[in-house]
Amino acid sequence: MSLRTSYKARRIALRIFMLLILAIFIVWTVTPIYIIVSNSFRKTIEMKVMPPKFIFEPTFTHYEKILTLDRFGVFFRNSIIISCFSTFLCIMLGSLAAYGLKLFKSKIGQRISNVMLLGKMVPSIALLIPLFIMMNRVHLTGTYAAPILTNCCLNLPFVTWLMVGFMHDIPDELIESASLSGCSRVSIFGKIIFPLLKPAIASAVILVMQSSWNELMFSLQLTNLNTYPLTVGIARYVGAVSVDWGKSSAAATITMAPIIIIGFFLQKYLVSGMTAGAVKG
Amino acid sequence: MKHRTFELSLERGDLLxxxxxxxxLIIILCIMIVPLIYGFVLTFFNAGFGNSGSPAFAGFDNWVRFFKDETSRKAVLNTVCFSLGATAGDLVLGTICALLLVKLPRIVSSIFRPxxxxxxxVSPVVVGLIWRYIYDPRGILYxxxxxxxxxxxxxPGVTMPSTALLSTIIAHWWQVTPFVVIVLTAGLLSIPDEYYEAARIDGAGAFNTFFRITLPQLRNVYMTVLIISGVDTIKIFDIIYALTGGGPNNSTISLSIYGYNQAFVQSNLSYAMVISVMTMVLSFLIFxxxxxxxxxxxxKR
Structure with a gap:
């Protein structure tokens, strides 16, 4: 009897210890985000008061300043345009290419998509320098097309590979029976495959969206004052020059809030997109 | 009639x-393959922003320069250190958290995950900014x-060369460990319970169970994590750019930062391209x- 209670006590102690470590991990994860978000609502004088007060009177002056004086409203619009178009284009082309790869009878499709994944190894800087010269020559720098095309290209290998993996799971019998009942290969894609791909598309949307929303290096050089996305706005103005904590906290909050909110709602798909390749192997 | 035969060949042949x-393929060709080839050709010339005519042929000068350049050696060393430190930390911290998480009831992980x-x-450039404030002498960390x-x-955090690189690595841990946790949790849940059952019957301890069952079963998962997050650490740019900008005294300069500075600050496009190609070689060698x-x-399997 006493043996069992001591075993039980040890189990409970272990549970508490485990929860404690996870709690530390949560605090470690949340604190930096909390600091920046709460600072964006604090008055400048209160910001460097330690320990920080949890309850304070919020102020919106920092937001007013960066949205009106520092053109962050324009950057916000640019970020939306660039990331939405990149995501749309990338997923359209990626799923079409994946279907094309599936139509090859042999296993070659899977292999091509694996080779394409090698594209992830190319460092952005190696593409940026020649692209900068090339895009200057065709007068694409400063347009929305430049970052949209590069974001699309950077994500295409992964999206295609993801879609190939998901299409692999669609049973061949389904496609065969459709083609026996007279469906063409094009209408099979529209009527059967595309609807079944919805979860994969949701995963791709959140992954491509976050990568194009957060992309910095290409946009630094390929856009101009009228087409800067938020990340460049932060790097150019707030990060480099200003030491105004309030303004840069507000800018950082504006930059991370939308994508965190979208990610929260697409949570399930975000996780399945990230784990798809890893767990299937 | 002609239209019909075209449709027929679309249906049967490999044209579709x-x-x-x-x-x-066109996008990848235009945005990835052609620029890479063009960039590689560029390394044998002296291209900059100033000269409007065709750039002068330089032979292997830029390549020789790379191997003689002290800053480039430093950048290689920093990049490798960053990559190893960041990846190792991500994996260890992530593994610990994931192991704890799967042992606890489902409800905990459903709260934990979001x-x-x-x-x-969060954008890496914002991560850099956030950690800049954390490392501020009057900030929360101190x-x-x-x-x-x-x-x-x-x-001394980011103010002294001795700890600056470590500080950037910590910021990277903060961002990427969650990725490892999520992927590993999914991987751990896919290991059949019978394996653990068998281990328990054989009297294997927690230590043995982990190294004999969990790790080998997760081989593929670790491989993918390494490839996805490891390659990103070789290319590291945004976090360092926003956090230290490569300083103090080049102690956090990575190959991407060095290449970027050479190209867009010093206007040495060709030399910057050599640095970029070497970054690619490095990432290919390691990952x-x-x-x-x-x-x-x-x-084969």
Whole structure:
């Protein structure tokens, strides 16, 4: 009897210890985000008061300043345009290419998509320098097309590979029976495959969206004052020059809030997109 | 009539797959392959922003310069250190958290997951900014450390070369560990319970169970994590750019930062391209070869 209670006590102690470590991990994860978000609502004088007060009177002056004086409203619009178009284009082309790869009878499709994944190894800087010269020559720098095309290209290998993996799971019998009942290969894609791909598309949307929303290096050089996305706005103005904590906290909050909110709602798909390749192997 | 035969050949032949893949291939060709070749050719010239005519041929000068350049050696060393430190930390911290998480009831992980995915979605440039404030001498970190009697002299953070690289690595851990946790949790849940059952019957301890069952079963998962997050650490740019900009005294300069500065600050496009090509070689040596071998192995199976 006493043996069992001591075993039980040890189990409970272990549970508490485990929860404690996870709690530390949560605090470690949340604190930096909390600091920046709460600072964006604090008055400048209160910001460097330690320990920080949890309850304070919020102020919106920092937001007013960066949205009106520092053109962050324009950057916000640019970020939306660039990331939405990149995501749309990338997923359209990626799923079409994946279907094309599936139509090859042999296993070659899977292999091509694996080779394409090698594209992830190319460092952005190696593409940026020649692209900068090339895009200057065709007068694409400063347009929305430049970052949209590069974001699309950077994500295409992964999206295609993801879609190939998901299409692999669609049973061949389904496609065969459709083609026996007279469906063409094009209408099979529209009527059967595309609807079944919805979860994969949701995963791709959140992954491509976050990568194009957060992309910095290409946009630094390929856009101009009228087409800067938020990340460049932060790097150019707030990060480099200003030491105004309030303004840069507000800018950082504006930059991370939308994508965190979208990610929260697409949570399930975000996780399945990230784990798809890893767990299937 | 002609239209019909075209449709027929689309239905039967291999034209349709090619047609479907064409846009993707064109984009990859134009934005990735052609620029890479063009950039490689560029390394044998002296291209800059100033000269409007065709750039002068330079032979292997830029390549020789890379191997003689002290800053480039430093950048290589920093990049490798960053990559190893960041990846190792991500994997160890992530493994510990994932192991704890799968042992606890489902409800805990369903609360845990939305919180923990947040850093993944934050732009790396914002991560750099956030950590700049944390490392501020009057910021929260030194206030907390001060409670334990640690001052800025003991841990100078981003202000001194000795700890600056470590500070950037910590910021990277903050962002990427959650990714490892999520992927590993999914991987751990996919291991059949019978394996653990069998281990328990054989009387294997927690230690043995982990190294004999969990790790080998997760081989593929670790491989993917290494390839996805490892390659990103070789290319590291945004976090360092926003956090230290490569300083102090080049102590956090990575190959991407050095290449960027050479190209867009010093206007040495050709030399910058040499640095970029070397970054690619490095990422292929460290992560590409395991990737290809793993692929060949899984194709055989």
């Amino acid at each position: 797959p090619l047609l479907l893949m064409m846009p993707t 919180i923990v995915t947040m850093p993944l979605l 206030w907390i450390l001060g409670q334990f009697g640690i001052t800025i002299e003991d841990f 590409g070869i395991p990737f290809v071998r793993n692929n060949i192995a899984s194709n």
